[in-house]
Amino acid sequence: MGKNSLSSISSYFKIFHKATVLQKFRVVLYMVLTVIEILLSPLQIYAIQQTTDTINNVFETKTHMMDALLFIGLNVLIFLVSYIVNEKKVLLVKRLNQFADYHLEDMKANKMIEIPIIYFEETENHNVLERINGVGSKTISIFVSSIEVIKHAAIFATYAFMLIKVHWSLGFILIALLVPSLYIYLGMSKKFYLQAYAQSFKVRRANYFINLFRDRSVQKEIKIFKHGHNLLSLWKSLYWETSDEQYSLDCKDAKRKRQSAIYNHVINTIYIIGLILFGAHSNMTIGEYVAYSSLLVLSSSSMNTVVNNTGIVYGYAFVIRDFIKFLDRRTSDLIEESDDITFRDEIQLNHVCFTYPNSENATLKDISFTIAAGESVAIVGENGSGKSTLAKCITGLYEIQEGSIQFDGKELNKSNINSLLARTSILFQDYARYELTLLENIAFEKVNNDQETQRLFVDELFEDFRNIANRLPNGANTSLGRVYENGAELSGGEWQRVALSRAFFKEADLIVLDEPTSAIDPLSEDQIFNRFFEYTENKTALIVTHRLANCVRVDKIIVMDKGRIVEMGTHASLMKEKGLYASMFSVQSKPFNKKEENLVAAL
Known part of the structure; x- marks a missing residue:
């Protein structure tokens, strides 16, 4: 294993640790439940064998009814335990995903607060942000898939050992099922990631065009300029360009999987023939035959799970790599503030x-x-x-x-x-319109600090704030914007006054x-600049x-x-x-x- 691989594994565990803060119990519980599933697998084969043999004895000798009922009950118990364990694991993964999304999105947002604004001027950086969407859930998926690979590999090894006891060639047949499929899935996982990487910009742009139709300001212009179909055609072009590329890769993937399925079917046929031949020359019971036949089906299922989950780990590892690069950006040249x-x-x-x-x-x-x-x-x-x-x-x-x-x-x-x-306090030309209350738009975390917010209600500098608040149904506590809170909508000039009040609210030297x-009329503009020059005296x-x-x-x-x-x-x-x-x-x-x-x- 190379240094890069070791470094990647070490980096993943650091991210996983951040993603599962205060969730170690759930992580350990998930692994314990997985161990229970591993132990249940050979027990399930044993129960199938014994149930089949005892039922066969009941049919032939009309005796051993209690033994048959006992093993039927054992099968029911194994089913119930397996169901409860699986149900609990699904809920654990759901909760782990929620915490991972929370913590890693928090890390991502804090990093975006720290990195220079110039970062957002580069197109590729927006592509990176697109690719690391959902990184929390993907981090947990790598953990879950890795555990599932270990589980099914252990189950697969157990089944292979049981078959080798019958004849070594049957165990070899199981291993022959695994290798080609694993090779195909790993290769295709990398191709799917590389395609997603190459399509990042086009997918973002396609989403941009289709989301324009949800924008109220764009809808007003669409009604006037009648360019809606033009925007739609731009989306359609990008949508089908990326979709056709994805479909082409899906077809290639389906072809590879079809080849793998045919290969597996041939191996399965050889396995059944071999099992019959070995059974004919040994004292194999009908129960043993049914159990060993089930081994093939269960082994194939375990093999597919190993292959699929290995592909998930391999594919999502690229996302984690992008996320780590994002977190590490510029940290090497930051200087301690002094x-x-x-x-x-x-x-x-x-x-x-x-x-x-x-x-x-x-x-x-x-x-x-x-x-x-x-x-x-x-x-x-x-x-x-x-x-x-x-x-x-x-x-x-x-x-x-x-x-x-x-x-x-x-x-x-x-x-x-x-x-x-x-x-420094700044009013940008492209100021933000926050779907918060009027007071929150200006004071943010100081909204509950009466000493700070009192200035808004008495200082002449914030007359525009008070004029807007006076006409709103809940005053300064009225939600602004109608997208999320169904609040009050402001005019363009009023939104600019809110942004200007926000700039004035911060105590600054520059x-x-x-x-x-x-977006403000001349009379209001003159009033604003009168207040501004009074405010900036000695600043x-x-x-x-x-x-x-x-x-x-x-x-x-x-x-x-x-x-x-x-x-x-x-x-x-x-x-x-x-x-x-x-x-x-x-x-x-x-x-x-x-x-x-x-x-x-x-x-």
């Missing part, structure tokens, strides 16, 4: 460059500037200019490949990223707003926006184009330069200036 980020003086960017995974072109190119502590800065530019990416780099969400970002002279690195994030008012604020009217009030404006800084200054200085910023501002102002001119002319 440095704290401070905001006393300035944030300085020096020649910062950033490129997304699997991309040839840099999104940020040689970015250098300084933000003074307590300064408000707006980052503006056309779509795709790198504004949001720059904000994510400054806040430590993305790790830059070149250059440095320093806070009060201390370089941002793995040892202080969490310190930075703890003191506030980042990424298109904070894209460092970063605003990513397309609406340049809000830039008039910031201390510094950074203009980006194709990943580079092309202009920097105040609103007044940039307007004097008559560059890109002045051009964009004039374009946005033109409709309002035109309306004002028309109004004056009308008067």
Whole structure:
């Protein structure tokens, strides 16, 4: 056995230990019940033999009726014990699966909390997450299948020993049944995993298209743009592409199994002929013949169980391998946190460059500037200019490949990223809409902390929160969204106000707003920014926006184009330069200036 195999087994047991925390009794009980099943197997053969012989004696001599009834009762007892043991094992597996799913999903979620956000920018990583779905149940399946392989291997060995006592060739025939089938199942298990691996992206995309029809916002657009059948055709194409590949492999698998079944039938026929020949030249009783004939059927069943479960172990081992790789991701370069980020003086960017995974072109190119502590800065530019990416780099969400970002002279690195994030609050452009209560959407785990949540009901900064709560049937405790709780639905602008309140609720030194008012009307936007600038007084604020009217009030404006800084200054200085910023501002102002001119002319 190679080092890789030993390492894989060791890694599996670590995962299994995590999956069965506080469930050792059930694990041991499952193994004890399996031992009982192993012991029942030869007893069952003995009971069949004795029952057949005693019944035969009853027919021939009209005596031994009590012996026949005794062995019939023994068969009934074996059946009842086997049934109860099997029933208990099924329930144990059910419970072990539940605990394993809970613990390993918890591990997976905690890992996703820890890993950098850039992980989710790579398609292959989403494929990995798709493949490790249900890893808890699969971990238990490996355990159960391994135990079943051991059980049926022991039963198979017992049957082979009993047959060897009759003649060595009968035991050899049983072994001949096992090897080809095992080879076929292991080979096909690997092919099925490799197919699932190759199809991960297509299956995810097919699921994406079909799930769009359950999305309320998509359904509104389908009714208007009539593109539902187009989306459906995209799903159909991917569905049949993957299904045809799966069916082709299923056909190959069926062919291999058919060949194995024919081979097994030939071996079975040879076995029966051999048993008859040996029985004719020995004192074999009818009971012994029936018992040894049953051995063939039971051995074939045990063999199939061994082969099937070995295939399950082999196939799911690849899933465990993917899960272990996922858990081990980036753990080798994590540094123990020791440095704290401070905001006393300035944030300085020096020649910062950033490129997304699997991309040839840099999104940020040689970015250098300084933000003074307590300064408000707006980052503006056309779509795709790198504004949001720059904000994510400054806040430590993305790790830059070149250059440095320093806070009060201390370089941002793995040892202080969490310190930075703890003191940063962000409203993302693609903010989340949680199907929770209004209060939970903002306070989360602090929802029962009256001292913390009291700010929401008295602070002028959270006027939007109170306005929304006042119109909801259960106030701040009303569930939002209608998918799960049948709660109240909010408008797009109201959802954005909730997300904005969430950003303001966190006590932070650095506030980042990424298109904070894209779904809010102009009057409300003006009120929000009035409150925002009051809130960020003596705090460092970063605003990513397309609406340049809000830039008039910031201390510094950074203009980006194709990943580079092309202009920097105040609103007044940039307007004097008559560059890109002045051009964009004039374009946005033109409709309002035109309306004002028309109004004056009308008067």
